Amino acid sequence: MASSAPTTPVSSLRPPVSSATKLVSPSSLFLPCNPEPKFPTVVAARPIQPPLSASSHEPPRALASFSPAADEADPEPAPLTLRRICSGHVPEHVLRRMEEVGYILATDVQREALPALFSGRDCVLHAQTGSGKTLTYLLRIFSVMNTQRSSVQALIVVPTRELGIQVAKVVRLLAAKPMGLEMEQNKSYTVMALLDGGTLKRQRSWLKADPPAIVVATIGSLCQMLEKQVFKLDTVRILVIDEVDFMFNSSKQVSSLRKLLTLYSSCNSRQTVFASASIPQHNRFLHDCIQQKWTKGDVVHIHVNPIEPMPSCLNHRYLTCHRNRRHQTLLHLLQRDNPESGIIFVGEQVHQIKHICCSSPGKEVYDLMTSLSVAE
C-alpha cells in the first residue's frame, strides 16, 4: 500500500524517533560503467549487538528495547565502552555528556569505525538504520574540534531539512555542558543548521562574522553559500555525507553533491565520511570514491551486516492490485488477516485509509505524519 510521501500536513500523535525519518533509497548507481574492483574493507560480520545498559545509565529508548536476556551459562566478554574507545581522542566534557545522555556501550558500527576514524582514514559507514552511525561520526567530529579556531571545522551534509534538524539536535545535545562540570566559556562549540527553508540572509552574516565550528547543511543551502563564497571548505577538517545513497540517487542533489566532493578533494587536511544504511553496489561506490578523489586511497568500508536483518516473527508477502481497487484490497486484507497491529504506509488519501482501518472492529488507528512533500 506504499506510495509517495504525504504532501498535506496532518496531525501527528507522536514525533518519530530519530532514525525513523531518515531516508533509504532502493537503488544505488553512483557512476556508470565501472568495474567491481577489490578494496581494503573492514567487515564486521556479527549481528548488531544491543548497547547493554550500565546500571546508572539507561540507554535511549530506541536501543533499550533490543536488550537481550542475560545468558548466565555462557557469559560474553565484557562489552566495550565508548569511553574506552574514545579516551585520548574525544574531550572529557563531551565524554561526560555522552555518558550523561546514556551512551555507554559501543554499538558494532561504533566499535568497528571509531578507531579507523580516529586514525584519520576516510570511511564509508554502512550499517542498518538505528545502528548508531550518527553518534559514530559525531564523536569523530568532536575529536578534531579546536575551540580556539574561529572557522567551520566540520560539515555534515544531509538530504533533508528534517534530518538536518535531528542531527543538529544530537550535536547540540553532546556539545552541551555536562552537569557539575565547570567549563571555560571558550570550550563551547557553535553549531549552525544551514537548512533549506531557513533564513539564509541571517546565516550568511553569521558565517561571515563568527563562523560556527560545526555546520549541518542540506546540499542546496550549502551550495548557495559556497557560490557566494561566504563559506570556504579549506578550514573543514571533516566532511560527512549522511544518507549518501539517497543523495546520489536524487536527481536534484547529485550534481551539487559531486561538485562539493570535487571541491573538497583539493583541500589539504581533510577527512571524508559517508554514512548510509544501504549501499547496494558498495564496491563500485568505493572505486568511484577513490577514482574521483572524493576519498583518499585507503578508504575503509565499515560494513556491519546483521545476520538477521528482519525479525523472524515477520513474514513478507506482496500482492499487486489495480489502483482503483487498493482501498477494497486493504479492507479485505485487514478483515482476512485481522492483524493485532500493523503499519500502513500511505502517500495520500490518509483520511480514507484511516476510515477503512477504523471499520475493522476493535482497531485503534494513529497517524504519524510529516508535513514535508516528497521533494523536501
Ligand SMILES: Nc1ncnc2c1ncn2[C@@H]1O[C@H](COP(=O)(O)OP(=O)(O)OP(=O)(O)O)[C@@H](O)[C@H]1O
Ligand atoms: N552507543 C549507544 N548507546 C545507546 N544508544 C545509542 C548508541 N548509539 C546510538 N544510540 C541511539 O540509537 C538510536 C539510533 O542511532 P542513530 O540515529 O545514530 O542511528 P543511525 O545508524 O544513524 O541510523 P540511520 O540509518 O537512521 O541514520 C538513537 O536514538 C541514538 O540515540
